[in-house]
Amino acid sequence: MSAFSHAVDEPPPALLEHADLARLRPHRGTACYAMAGERFSGTAEFTLPVSGQAIIAFATKGERSDQNLGENLVIEGNTDDGPFTITCPRAHVKHMDRAARKDGGWSLISPMNEPARINYHHGGPAARVVVLLNNFDYECGDVVEGNGGWTRIGTPFAATIDERVVTFSHTPLGPRLRPLAAAQVIPAASLVECAVSLRDGEGDDDLLAVATDIAGLCTIAAGGTVSVAMLTFLDEDGRTVRRLIPQPVTSRYRRNGIVDDRWLVQFLSSTYPAFAAMKQAHEPWRKLSSYCGSLEDPPYLEQKFAALMMAIEFFARNCLIEEGQPEQVVAKLDFPALVGAAKRKLGWDIPKHYTARDAVRLWRNAVMHGGEWPDADTAAFRRLFDKWRLFLFRRVLIRLGYQGDVVSPDKGWASSSPVGDFTEEHNAFVPVAPDDIANVRKLNEHIRAFNAQAKESD
Numbered sequence: 001m002s003a004f005s006h007a008v009d010e011p012p013p014a015l016l017e018h019a020d021l022a023r024l025r026p027h028r029g030t031a032c033y034a035m036a037g038e039r040f041s042g043t044a045e046f047t048l049p050v051s052g053q054a055i056i057a058f059a060t061k062g063e064r065s066d067q068n069l070g071e072n073l074v075i076e077g078n079t080d081d082g083p084f085t086i087t088c089p090r091a092h093v094k095h096m097d098r099a100a101r102k103d104g105g106w107s108l109i110s111p112m113n114e115p116a117r118i119n120y121h122h123g124g125p126a127a128r129v130v131v132l133l134n135n136f137d138y139e140c141g142d143v144v145e146g147n148g149g150w151t152r153i154g155t156p157f158a159a160t161i162d163e164r165v166v167t168f169s170h171t172p173l174g175p176r177l178r179p180l181a182a183a184q185v186i187p188a189a190s191l192v193e194c195a196v197s198l199r200d201g202e203g204d205d206d207l208l209a210v211a212t213d214i215a216g217l218c219t220i221a222a223g224g225t226v227s228v229a230m231l232t233f234l235d236e237d238g239r240t241v242r243r244l245i246p247q248p249v250t251s252r253y254r255r256n257g258i259v260d261d262r263w264l265v266q267f268l269s270s271t272y273p274a275f276a277a278m279k280q281a282h283e284p285w286r287k288l289s290s291y292c293g294s295l296e297d298p299p300y301l302e303q304k305f306a307a308l309m310m311a312i313e314f315f316a317r318n319c320l321i322e323e324g325q326p327e328q329v330v331a332k333l334d335f336p337a338l339v340g341a342a343k344r345k346l347g348w349d350i351p352k353h354y355t356a357r358d359a360v361r362l363w364r365n366a367v368m369h370g371g372e373w374p375d376a377d378t379a380a381f382r383r384l385f386d387k388w389r390l391f392l393f394r395r396v397l398i399r400l401g402y403q404g405d406v407v408s409p410d411k412g413w414a415s416s417s418p419v420g421d422f423t424e425e426h427n428a429f430v431p432v433a434p435d436d437i438a439n440v441r442k443l444n445e446h447i448r449a450f451n452a453q454a455k456e457s458d
Helices: 098-103 174-182 204-222 261-281 283-293 301-322 327-331 335-345 356-369 378-399 434-457
Strands: 024-035 038-048 055-060 068-079 082-095 105-111 116-120 128-134 140-146 149-153 157-161 164-170 192-197 227-234 240-245 405-410 413-418
Touching: 024 055, 024 082, 038 068, 055 082, 068 105, 128 204, 140 157, 140 261, 157 261, 192 204, 204 227, 204 240, 204 261, 204 283, 204 378, 261 283, 261 378, 283 301, 283 378, 301 327, 301 335, 301 356, 301 378, 335 356, 356 378, 378 405
Parallel strands: none
Antiparallel strands: 024 038, 024 068, 038 055, 055 105, 068 082, 082 105, 082 116, 116 240, 128 192, 128 227, 140 149, 157 164, 164 192, 227 240, 405 413
């Protein structure tokens, strides 16, 4: 018997729930879908597991369809939230045991192209929506007072986005998921959600667009891809009215932010209008957050560097076009000419330490054209990548109108600096000199001795 063979009335064990960490617990019910003009009926379980896309396990006792694209999937059943109907216009159907296709059994169905929608048949109209985000995290929120003191650790924070207050908070499962994601036991995690109020006449797709913009800004702030995992619509009594579950591009969880927590509220509040307007005025800007979020995704450093160079060229070319430069002329500029045009036409501050010894041009040409490496020092190559990656994010943030600090180095130490600071001191990732390390060790010894003496005095 195949390892995937299970009784039709028993779901594949642990396939859907992924222990008790699933972002949406299984919704079980009767189901049907169409494929190639034929209709198939059976039972199904729909869930959003701890990471990745939504999964539907579909079972039938009759002959199953060939592996193909299905449409008009409908699942009806009951949960603790009451009766529900799930609709999915497009989906891909994949058999778990193709050899037993004529004997019935389980298939996996993956929604695609359009969000899957869950409607619960109770409650009044939706009053607010809770947006579940993939791979966004923070440590310090707004100040909360209590028990004679105050704290910012893990507290919610509010930002004014799209002229409404959006409240960010950690999910209940966040403390359990964070170490698993950090250790890459799970590739991604939904650690944060944000609550958004609805306006009169605002539809589900309008809210999904707003949520996608929020995720795009969070991508730039985090330096890694942040996407929308699920929208949950609630009525005034807090009951779930419906859910939207898109199929976003996913990325690995990373905690290497560009905008520090203390600047997040200012960043989100001040840059949203410019971010939304950019995408409306110039179609290519819709790709900006995906360019910024995918830089660390390739497995090899050469691929990361190639992605970075493409992102920088994409951003510079579109800034030039936005400023009125002819698109045909901009498209023909090679990298040195593009840098020169950005300095002359856009007023970009690009100090000489960025292009010293022609390193970035040589590495770019070697990587993009498959040539020999100009240097065998991979550590120096990584530092060059980090420097230009930070340069890209500084330029993007400036274009969005951000005026706060960014996470940056300071003589090899983790620090922060104003977004417009392009000095070598705050952009070079050169390791700390041995003399500096010795001085730090001496300072730590003095601190320990002072603390020990103070403890004895007490």
